[in-house]
Amino acid sequence: MKQLHILFKTLIIIVFMSACQTKEPVDLIVCHGKVFTVNPDFSMAQAFAVKDGKFVAVGSDEEILGRYTASETIDAAGKSVYPGFMDGHCHFMGYGEQLVRWADLKGCTSYDEVIERLRVHDSLHPAEWLLGRGWDQNLWEGAEFPDNQKLAETFPGRKVLLTRVDGHAVLVSKEVLEQAGIDKDYRQEGGMALVKDGRCTGVLLDNTADVAKSLVPPMTRDEKIQALLKAQENCWAVGLRSVTDAGLDIETITLIDSLQKSGLLKIHVNAMINPDDPTMDYFMSKGVIDKEKLTVRSVKIYADGALGSRGAKLLAPYSDAPETTGLILESDEFYHHVCKKALDAGYQVCCHAIGDGGVHHILDIYSHYLKGKNDLRWRIEHSQVVDEADFARYGQLSVIPSVQTTHCTSDMDWAGERLGQERLKNAYAYQRLLQENGWLINGTDFPIEDISPLYTYYAATQRKHLNYEHPDKGIILDPAAEGFQMENALTPEQALRSITIWVAQGCFLEHRKGSIEVGKDADYVILDRPLEGL
Numbered sequence: 001m002k003q004l005h006i007l008f009k010t011l012i013i014i015v016f017m018s019a020c021q022t023k024e025p026v027d028l029i030v031c032h033g034k035v036f037t038v039n040p041d042f043s044m045a046q047a048f049a050v051k052d053g054k055f056v057a058v059g060s061d062e063e064i065l066g067r068y069t070a071s072e073t074i075d076a077a078g079k080s081v082y083p084g085f086m087d088g089h090c091h092f093m094g095y096g097e098q099l100v101r102w103a104d105l106k107g108c109t110s111y112d113e114v115i116e117r118l119r120v121h122d123s124l125h126p127a128e129w130l131l132g133r134g135w136d137q138n139l140w141e142g143a144e145f146p147d148n149q150k151l152a153e154t155f156p157g158r159k160v161l162l163t164r165v166d167g168h169a170v171l172v173s174k175e176v177l178e179q180a181g182i183d184k185d186y187r188q189e190g191g192m193a194l195v196k197d198g199r200c201t202g203v204l205l206d207n208t209a210d211v212a213k214s215l216v217p218p219m220t221r222d223e224k225i226q227a228l229l230k231a232q233e234n235c236w237a238v239g240l241r242s243v244t245d246a247g248l249d250i251e252t253i254t255l256i257d258s259l260q261k262s263g264l265l266k267i268h269v270n271a272m273i274n275p276d277d278p279t280m281d282y283f284m285s286k287g288v289i290d291k292e293k294l295t296v297r298s299v300k301i302y303a304d305g306a307l308g309s310r311g312a313k314l315l316a317p318y319s320d321a322p323e324t325t326g327l328i329l330e331s332d333e334f335y336h337h338v339c340k341k342a343l344d345a346g347y348q349v350c351c352h353a354i355g356d357g358g359v360h361h362i363l364d365i366y367s368h369y370l371k372g373k374n375d376l377r378w379r380i381e382h383s384q385v386v387d388e389a390d391f392a393r394y395g396q397l398s399v400i401p402s403v404q405t406t407h408c409t410s411d412m413d414w415a416g417e418r419l420g421q422e423r424l425k426n427a428y429a430y431q432r433l434l435q436e437n438g439w440l441i442n443g444t445d446f447p448i449e450d451i452s453p454l455y456t457y458y459a460a461t462q463r464k465h466l467n468y469e470h471p472d473k474g475i476i477l478d479p480a481a482e483g484f485q486m487e488n489a490l491t492p493e494q495a496l497r498s499i500t501i502w503v504a505q506g507c508f509l510e511h512r513k514g515s516i517e518v519g520k521d522a523d524y525v526i527l528d529r530p531l532e533g534l
Contacts, residue, residue, distance in 0.1 A: 023069040026051040031061050033076030033526065036534065038083050038500050038515040042493055050522040058516055080530040082496065083515050084241030084523025085453040086503035089381055089402050089443035091167075092235075092245040092269060093252050096227030097219060098133050098447050099234075101125065106134030106165060106447075111146045114162070115154050122155070129216055130155060133163040133447065135171070138308060138414045145194060148173050148202030161212060165448055166306035170209040172202050180212050190329035192311075206305040206327055224255055225264075232267045238452045239525035242268035242513060244443065244503070246350065246381065247300040249274050250282050260293040268293050268521075270507040272300035272350050275338045284345035295507055298348035300381075301338055302329045304358030307384060307411060307418055312355030315387055319420035326355050335365045343369050343376075348507075350379040350402065356387040356426070363393045370397040377506065379441065382407070385419065385427045395436035400506060402441040403430055405460035405490070405498075406449040412463070412484040424485075430460065431488040441506035442498035453499045457531055460495040463488075492533030 031047035037058060047064035049057040057064055098104070103121035108114045114135050122130055137145050151160050151173045160173040177183065177200055184195045191208030194201045204212055219227065235243060248256075248271045259265035273279050273296060280299060283289070289296035305311020305327050310318055313326040335351075342349045349366070353359045359380060366378055376398070383394075383401040394401060408428035416424045434440045444456055458466060463483030483489060490498060504514030513521050 024067060026056060026068045026070045027072065028522070029064055029068055029070040029073045030076055030081060030524070030526075031065055031073065033079060033081040034530070035076075035081045035516060036083070036496065037517060038497060039517050045516070048516060048524075053522055055516060055518050055520050055522050058518060074526075076526055079526050079528060080534070081516070081524055081526050082239075082531075083500040084513075084521075084525055085239045085499050086242040086244075086514060087235075087240055087443045087446070087453065088244050088441035088499070088503040088506055089246050089404060090243050090446045090451075091247070091448075092231050092243045093224075093228065093248060093256075094167075095234075095447040095451070096224075096229075096231035099230045100219070100223055100227045101127070101131060102163075103130075103132035104134055105132045105162065106136075108135055108139065110140050111150060114146075115150060118160075118162075119154070128159065130158055130160045131162070131216065132160075133167075134165050135162055136165040136308065143414065145201065145203045146171055147196065148177075151202070159215075161216060163209075163213075164306075164309055166308050167448060168209065168306040168311050169203060169205050169309040170212055172204065172212050174202065176212050176215065177202060179215055182208065182211065189331075190327050192327070205309055206311045206329055221255070224252065225259065228256065228259060228265060232265060234451055235267055238454070239527075240267070240451070240453060241523040241525075242270065242503070242509075244270040244272065244507060246272050246352075246445075247274050248272065250279050253283075253294075253296060257291070257294050260291075266293070268295070268513070270295040270298070270509070272298045275299050275301050275334075280338070280341055280345075284341060284347060288346055290508075295509065297346070297508065298350050298379075299338060299342050301335065301349065301351045303335075303351050303353040303362045304328055304355050307354055307415065310418070312385070313353075313357035313361065314355045314385070314419075314423075315357045315360060316423075318418055319423075320417045325357060328358065328361060332365070335362070336368065339365060339369050348376065348378055350381055352381045354382045354384045356385040356390070356423070359383060359386050360390055363390055363397065363399065366397055366399060367393075370399065372396065372398075374398045377508065379506065382445075383433055384411075385423065386429060386433070388426060391426075391429070391432060391436060394433060398437060400437060400439070400441060401430075401433040402443065402506060403428075403433065404443050404445040404449060405430060405456055405463075405495075406444060408463055408484065409459045409465055410449060428463075428485065429488045430490055431494075434490065434494065439502045439505065440498060441503055442495070443503070454531070456499055457495045460490040460498060461492055461533055492531065496531065496534065 026049040028050040035045040045058050046061045049068045162171045184200050186193045192205040194203040253271045304313035311327045351362045353362045379400045379402045381402045501514035504510045
């Protein structure tokens with residue numbers, strides 16, 4: 001009897017010990033890493049466990065490996081692990097379209113190089129319209145706008161439309177001008193056709209550029225699918241797990257939704273809607289849309305054009321073109337109409353404003369709807385040049401700056417000529433803008449800038465050219481030299497937050513995305529080398 005009792009007690013101990021050693025099954029464990037959680041404390045970890053697409057535990061190797069067992073384990077081998085990068089402002093669909101049917105003109109150092117790239121593209125992808133994007137006259141000797149005479153010589157009789165790098169200007173052939181009804185006498189509010197020697201040069205700005213763009217045949221459904229999947233592939237390759245597309249129509253958002261449901265499109269898209277009444281009524285009547293892969297809760301409007309094409313609205317004339325102050329693109333009635341509809345529907349307003357005049361104007365509009373501190377998170381996209389008196393209004397109205405730090409490094413070699421040195425001091429002032437609300441949103445604005453969030457981070461913290469080379473003069477800069485207006489650089493922690501948790505916060509997704517925390521979507525990236533400064 002005594003022996004049976006001893007045996008029974010032994011069995012109980014064995015069962016108890018076995019139970020204690022049973023590990024909880026999960027789908028994935030990542031261990032032996034340098035995990036930047038980007039939680040409120042910016043704390044570090046070594047490992048995490050994932051189940052059903054969510055982080056279920058974050059901690060030390062001992063804690064995670066001792067408690068969980070997984071069907072897949074990734075040994076990070078000491079590498080840095082970050083939350084999946086998020087792009088706070090880009091043109092995902094437009095980037096995909098460029099990959100599918102547009103000649104890449106980015107980085108061309110002369111008009112002749114533009115023509116040569118077009119020749120190659122046309123031979124490989126013949127079509128009724130010859131399309132290209134990315135030219136920037138600031139990289140050419142003389143920095144003068146091109147005209148379409150060379151297009152007529154090289155591509156006679158062809159419909160040619162070439163979009164400037166900022167998307168706010170186009171160069172078109174005379175055939176397109178004729179189809180659009182644009183000549184030297186053409187006038188349009190919020191737009192302009194450049195005239196030289198009594199003729200239209202083919203360079204069209206902002207709303208007038210849109211007239212020409214509207215003539216380009218739309219992509220077919222199959223082409224759109226191809227474009228979205230190509231864009232996703234490239235985003236995935238650089239660590240982007242979520243993107244904010246700054247302006248989409250009903251058809252494109254519906255297509256994105258269907259591709260996500262089918263499993264073909266896995267990237268999360270925060271879609272800003274276009275501000276036409278049919279689009280606003282369609283989505284705003286449904287309220288905020290917050291699906292696993294798709295968010296729709298904001299509307300995109302434009303205050304002005306771009307600095308590189310002198311369409312950005314300035315409070316005083318351009319230093320290198322005193323005859324102009326740029327363009328306000330819409331009427332006040334339009335801005336009030338959109339803001340009122342958005343406020344009533346619980347939607348964010350996200351307004352493109354680059355010049356200090358554009359920023360000032362839209363802050364005036366916003367002030368009718370944002371009464372002091374609030375959590376509506378209305379945004380000003382770009383916020384590139386801000387008048388001294390307007391910085392404080394971001395904080396007073398809780399307006400969130402949504403910036404693209406690579407714009408600073410792309411523009412810094414010529415922005416002083418446009419703005420003058422005094423006004424330049426309040427340009428690309430990211431640190432100063434951040435201090436107003438304690439956070440800001442960062443993005444690439446691709447395809448205007450490079451798609452990589454690593455470049456965004458570098459530009460935010462270093463404010464230098466990536467390869468220390470002047471893009472058009474070939475001057476090798478000293479890598480140790482101080483970057484451009486470094487008082488407005490972001491710290492490494494701020495820069496990482498600006499491409500992760502603050503982007504999530506900018507679209508009300510901080511409860512689901514942007515950091516490696518229990519309960520959040522298991523988006524993460526592992527880099528071979530740590531981000532500089534972290």
